[in-house]
Amino acid sequence: xxxxxxxxxxxxxxxxxxxxxVGRIFSIDYESxxxxxxxxxxxxxxxxxxxxxxxxxxxxxxxxxxxxxxxKEIILLRVIGSCxxxxxxxxxxxxxxxxxxxxxxxxxxxxxxxxxxxxxxxFSGLQCRVLGTFYMKNQELQLGSDIENFSASLTxxxxxxxxxxxxxxxxxxDPIRKNKSKADFKALGIETEVNPFKIGTVRYTSSDxxxxxxxxxxxxxxIQPSDFLARRTAVxxxxxxxxxxxxxxxxxxxxxxxxKSNLPIGQLIFDINGEYANANNQDKGSISDIFxxxxxxxxxxxxxxxxxxxINFYEQLSDGFQIIFDTINEEKxxxxxDIKTFINGMSFDKPEDIHLQKRYNVMIAIYKCLLYKxxxxxxxxxxxxxxxxxxxxxxxxxxxxxxxxxxxEWFVTLRNNAENLANEASRTNKDGIKFQWFQMLPxxxxxxxxLDDVSISMLNxxxxxxxxxxxxxxxxxxxxxxxxxxxxxxxDVKEEIYxxxxxxxxxxxxxxxxxxxxxxxxxxxxxKYIFNASMSTFTNAQTPPNIMIYIEExxxxxxxxxxxxxxWPRLAKEGAKYKIGLVYATxxxxxxxxxxLANTENWFVTHLNSEKExxxxxxxxxxxxxxxxxxxxxxxxxxxVKTLSSSYVIPVQIDKFDPNQWIK
Ligand SMILES: Nc1ncnc2c1ncn2[C@@H]1O[C@H](COP(=O)(O)OP(=O)(O)OP(=O)(O)O)[C@@H](O)[C@H]1O
Ligand SMILES: [Mg+2]
Numbered sequence: 001x002x003x004x005x006x007x008x009x010x011x012x013x014x015x016x017x018x019x020x021x022v023g024r025i026f027s028i029d030y031e032s033x034x035x036x037x038x039x040x041x042x043x044x045x046x047x048x049x050x051x052x053x054x055x056x057x058x059x060x061x062x063x064x065x066x067x068x069x070x071x072k073e074i075i076l077l078r079v080i081g082s083c084x085x086x087x088x089x090x091x092x093x094x095x096x097x098x099x100x101x102x103x104x105x106x107x108x109x110x111x112x113x114x115x116x117x118x119x120x121x122x123f124s125g126l127q128c129r130v131l132g133t134f135y136m137k138n139q140e141l142q143l144g145s146d147i148e149n150f151s152a153s154l155t156x157x158x159x160x161x162x163x164x165x166x167x168x169x170x171x172x173x174d175p176i177r178k179n180k181s182k183a184d185f186k187a188l189g190i191e192t193e194v195n196p197f198k199i200g201t202v203r204y205t206s207s208d209x210x211x212x213x214x215x216x217x218x219x220x221x222x223i224q225p226s227d228f229l230a231r232r233t234a235v236x237x238x239x240x241x242x243x244x245x246x247x248x249x250x251x252x253x254x255x256x257x258x259x260k261s262n263l264p265i266g267q268l269i270f271d272i273n274g275e276y277a278n279a280n281n282q283d284k285g286s287i288s289d290i291f292x293x294x295x296x297x298x299x300x301x302x303x304x305x306x307x308x309x310x311i312n313f314y315e316q317l318s319d320g321f322q323i324i325f326d327t328i329n330e331e332k333x334x335x336x337x338d339i340k341t342f343i344n345g346m347s348f349d350k351p352e353d354i355h356l357q358k359r360y361n362v363m364i365a366i367y368k369c370l371l372y373k374x375x376x377x378x379x380x381x382x383x384x385x386x387x388x389x390x391x392x393x394x395x396x397x398x399x400x401x402x403x404x405x406x407x408x409e410w411f412v413t414l415r416n417n418a419e420n421l422a423n424e425a426s427r428t429n430k431d432g433i434k435f436q437w438f439q440m441l442p443x444x445x446x447x448x449x450x451l452d453d454v455s456i457s458m459l460n461x462x463x464x465x466x467x468x469x470x471x472x473x474x475x476x477x478x479x480x481x482x483x484x485x486x487x488x489x490x491x492d493v494k495e496e497i498y499x500x501x502x503x504x505x506x507x508x509x510x511x512x513x514x515x516x517x518x519x520x521x522x523x524x525x526x527x528k529y530i531f532n533a534s535m536s537t538f539t540n541a542q543t544p545p546n547i548m549i550y551i552e553e554x555x556x557x558x559x560x561x562x563x564x565x566x567x568w569p570r571l572a573k574e575g576a577k578y579k580i581g582l583v584y585a586t587x588x589x590x591x592x593x594x595x596x597l598a599n600t601e602n603w604f605v606t607h608l609n610s611e612k613e614x615x616x617x618x619x620x621x622x623x624x625x626x627x628x629x630x631x632x633x634x635x636x637x638x639x640x641v642k643t644l645s646s647s648y649v650i651p652v653q654i655d656k657f658d659p660n661q662w663i664k
Pocket of ligand 2: 243244245552
């Protein structure tokens with residue numbers, strides 16, 4: 001046997017720590033096993049906590065090389081409860097008798113079991129789930145997720161793995177998966193070796209006096225960074241149990257991979273509470289502090305150190321109009337006909353026909369004047385270039401000026417003068433025909449009015465009266481959209497953010513300030529933009545950039561009532577194809593779209609407080625083993641973790657995020 005074989009063979013034998021024997025299997029089938037243990041053994045290993053890993057095997061380390069091949073395997077078990085032994089009822093009777101006999105009236109009691117009885121009484125049973133089988137193949141340690149056989153003769157001894165053995169068990173990644181993740185990384189453009197990352201240490205139960213008393217007892221749990229890129233990760237748990245802590249950890253790990261492999265990975269954080277963008281008293285060092293040079297922060301309003309998320313209504317015409325459209329519709333007041341015509345008829349698609357283009361230009365000019373009238377800030381000397389035929393200009397009595405303020409005035413004069421002409425014409429018309437003001441404007445080519453319906457309605461809105469002269473709310477209906485506007489932006493914020501992501505920046509959208517509706521809208525628009533941009537890169541046979549997106553309160557964005565064709569659900573479901581990874585945090589597992597849960601590769605679950613949430617979670621992997629513990633243990637950072645690379649759920653105490661670890 002070569003040295004190499006020896007080393008690898010040892011990795012199976014090394015799992016067997018003879019000093020940690022805790023019992024014998026006394027019943028086993030393909031799914032579960034019952035283990036006989038006793039107080040003495042349990043004491044020797046510092047107790048067997050619920051959910052602890054156990055291993056059962058016939059391997060005798062000293063005799064391994066001479067043992068039969070058949071026996072060279074280790075069954076991995078998880079303690080899920082206790083079980084009754086046949087003699088339990090008799091034992092209880094004996095114990096009761098003994099306690100009653102030995103209790104005197106003065107309250108002093110003495111134990112009076114003989115050695116043999118004591119020995120009999122101390123046995124108890126553990127109920128375990130079969131998680132899989134470790135064995136050697138091709139000189140590598142393998143793990144099958146079931147057992148191939150079970151022996152009724154029950155010779156297997158059971159051990160509580162600790163230290164290095166436990167470390168192997170909780171960090172086990174099978175060789176095929178390991179190679180696959182290397183290939184996945186390569187496909188993403190990462191050629192360098194990326195090491196696993198420690199996220200915490202094994203923790204079985206909330207009370208951890210015995211199992212984690214010494215530093216040596218703390219067994220590190222590592223995750224494979226390749227599990228996260230272009231995948232979905234759920235961070236679930238009640239408030240203040242460490243979800244954001246986990247997100248910070250992930251952002252930093254991804255940043256690290258990006259730096260080390262020299263591959264830009266853009267990260268976008270929708271920061272609802274402002275905790276990633278700003279330092280707070282509790283947790284020193286926000287993500288933006290740590291990665292200062294590679295981080296861009298956005299806010300809904302102007303602030304030092306932040307870019308603005310607001311849009312310029314004069315520049316991003318259709319985005320701005322969409323907000324006006326939504327706000328007017330949301331206000332649910334009865335809407336005047338002109339406003340209806342305006343919001344339903346407005347279109348920013350420039351027509352191809354040269355004549356129609358002229359009308360389009362007029363419409364856009366009037367739209368900008370309407371914004372200006374409603375108080376949408378823009379520099380006074382903002383120019384509008386527009387032309388009209390001589391007859392139109394004659395009605396106003398002057399040429400079309402250029403600054404927006406003057407153009408507005410020119411249009412108002414045009415409308416007023418035309419109204420006067422219409423009144424005059426109606427008054428003097430013999431047949432009693434009533435004329436409306438726009439009919440007084442010389443018609444353009446093809447016999448159409450110079451203004452189309454939308455332009456007419458907008459001019460009515462500007463002056464606050466309809467074509468029959470009845471006053472109405474008019475331009476004031478735009479005022480509530482004004483808070484979404486900034487005069488300072490000249491490019492599309494979505495495109496700007498996407499470019500940052502392409503360049504591997506961490507972009508934090510600080511949503512803690514500003515209007516809630518806008519927050520939702522901007523988030524959605526941005527998600528849609530990113531999805532579409534990456535998708536079109538992909539469909540043009542190019543490689544989309546690597547992007548990670550982090551969302552909190554995710555049930556609001558990927559809720560179960562949503563259609564899978566909606567922006568967020570679509571991004572969650574299909575984003576991976578276009579190299580968009582999603583990390584979503586929520587405390588409401590049951591409210592998340594089931595289809596997205598089903599497509600989630602990584603899970604970090606801390607305390608959940610209701611049966612409803614637990615039941616939902618229990619449908620996935622072996623989380624049902626932790627139902628009781630998840631509802632009971634409220635400890636911060638005590639998570640049950642299932643990653644793509646691991647074959648079963650591992651209970652972990654997550655490390656507190658340490659800014660110093662990342663500051664360069
Ligand atoms: N693993 C951990 N170890 C120690 N402290 C932690 C750990 N995780 C989080 N904390 C601390 O607990 C507090 C709450 O954590 P965090 O903000 O991550 O929780 P959360 O689940 O995101 O809460 P919320 O629902 O309010 O967003 C923070 O002060 C944080 O520093
Ligand atoms: Mg949080």
